[in-house]
Amino acid sequence: MIFRVKICGVRLHSDIEAVAAAGGDAIGLNFFPPSIRYVDPDDPRTQELSAAAAGLGLFRVGVFVNEAPARIAEIADVVGLDAIQLHGDETVESASQVSGRKLRAIKLPTGPLTVSQIDAASRLWIEAGYHVLFDADAGAAHGGSGKTLDWNAIAAWASLNPSVAWTLAGGLTPDNLSDAIQASSATSVDTASGVESPKGTKSSELIQAFCSVGQ
Numbered sequence: 001m002i003f004r005v006k007i008c009g010v011r012l013h014s015d016i017e018a019v020a021a022a023g024g025d026a027i028g029l030n031f032f033p034p035s036i037r038y039v040d041p042d043d044p045r046t047q048e049l050s051a052a053a054a055g056l057g058l059f060r061v062g063v064f065v066n067e068a069p070a071r072i073a074e075i076a077d078v079v080g081l082d083a084i085q086l087h088g089d090e091t092v093e094s095a096s097q098v099s100g101r102k103l104r105a106i107k108l109p110t111g112p113l114t115v116s117q118i119d120a121a122s123r124l125w126i127e128a129g130y131h132v133l134f135d136a137d138a139g140a141a142h143g144g145s146g147k148t149l150d151w152n153a154i155a156a157w158a159s160l161n162p163s164v165a166w167t168l169a170g171g172l173t174p175d176n177l178s179d180a181i182q183a184s185s186a187t188s189v190d191t192a193s194g195v196e197s198p199k200g201t202k203s204s205e206l207i208q209a210f211c212s213v214g215q
């Protein structure tokens with residue numbers, strides 16, 4: 001498993017300290033400029049944040065949306081990343097130019113889903129060796145919407161794909177995580193907005209509550 005609990009969109013040392021203290025094992029650094037959770041890869045403070053996360057034993061995922069492969073490689077090098085999360089409109093072909101350990105966000109509509117819908121959206125990426133992360137389609141925002149998915153349909157898909165490693169994202173909060181895990185059978189979870197108060201500001205209390213359910 002790539003990670004059990006990822007807290008995405010961290011921006012401060014207090015955020016990563018809260019993740020480590022709560023038993024989370026991964027963080028996401030968001031490199032999509034329009035996001036409220038964006039961190040500047042060229043700012044030495046981002047590089048220090050990433051180094052500190054590694055020092056705490058956290059797995060560091062860089063979140064990218066439609067970024068050029070050469071720029072992703074540059075950022076991974078300067079910031080220090082353990083994996084790349086592609087969360088935009090990349091194709092399997094364009095993404096093949098990105099090197100390193102890779103996750104692919106499979107953005108699914110909210111509302112009822114079918115197994116074949118999930119399969120159609122994820123199959124090529126799984127065959128290409130990606131770890132898939134199921135998220136709710138956020139349109140132009142691409143992610144961080146706080147919207148949830150059809151967890152029962154994901155469980156049905158997962159039971160037919162027992163050897164595929166995957167992560168559940170999309171609107172997960174300390175309040176719904178237990179139900180989400182039970183319904184979906186997820187063993188790896190990811191959240192951004194669900195541990196913030198106000199939006200865009202991580203809450204140590206919510207991180208603690210989320211990680212204690214997710215472990």
Ligand SMILES: O=C(O)c1ccccc1N[C@@H]1O[C@H](COP(=O)(O)O)[C@@H](O)[C@H]1O
Binds near residue numbers: 065087169172191194
């Ligand atoms: O968080 C963002 O702002 C974001 C922007 C663009 C692409 C991905 C983004 N975050 C990812 O979206 C999921 C779900 O977010 P949420 O929990 O529903 O708020 C999050 O886990 C990040 O991986």
